[in-house]
């Protein structure tokens with residue numbers, strides 16, 4: 001085999017490997033946590049001649065100092081900053097400024113909230129996915145479109161009477177489940193958003209926000225049952241767990257239960 005045949009064989013092998021990864025669902029070249037490859041000291045290989053890649057929406061900016069903040073210091077900083085915010089706008093600016101969550105290093109955008117600040121319904125999901133990270137808004141992908149339809153069915157709409165957010169503001173690499181540390185670092189901001197919104201009801205979309213804010217596991221049994229979120233200041237707010245719309249896309253038979261939960265929510269929102 002001469003060297004050009006050898007190159008072709010290696011290229012075929014590399015393509016076959018990438019196809020296999022894609023078949024297995026590995027569609028992102030990321031690890032579980034962001035890494036600053038530049039700090040590894042190795043020189044990148046010389047660039048190969050290739051067609052120009054389409055420009056990405058934006059490139060995540062990695063600042064090594066941000067990921068280095070110990071978790072307990074990051075939580076304390078978040079608590080202080082969140083407590084000092086006295087409006088939705090101030091909180092949004094503070095979250096965007098905040099560098100204490102390591103997830104920020106690998107994200108394109110901070111995804112804070114979308115909808116009507118001060119609405120009497122606050123929906124809280126898990127974390128931004130690929131579409132949300134790209135656009136900087138929560139629930140804008142397929143799951144978000146289903147969420148919008150679910151809310152519309154009970155007369156709710158993010159432009160008018162609903163605020164939507166997540167328990168994490170930056171996309172975890174490869175959409176993995178956020179860690180407890182990442183959730184703890186964002187929690188003071190989530191609490192403050194709830195306090196500033198002072199909603200009649202918080203709709204918890206899925207098991208992750210339910211566990212993060214109520215300490216309850218097992219969405220199959222806990223959905224549709226009212227509980228209370230207690231924020232850092234001791235204030236309490238009614239919260240209703242419901243299936244995550246992404247789960248409903250995978251298991252549409254459960255939409256029947258989600259509909260019952262939406263009616264439970266609507267009834268509460270219509271009470272004085």
Ligand code: URA
Nearest residue numbers: 125126127128138139
């Ligand atoms: N899933 C979530 O939990 N939140 C989003 O913003 C998008 C998808």
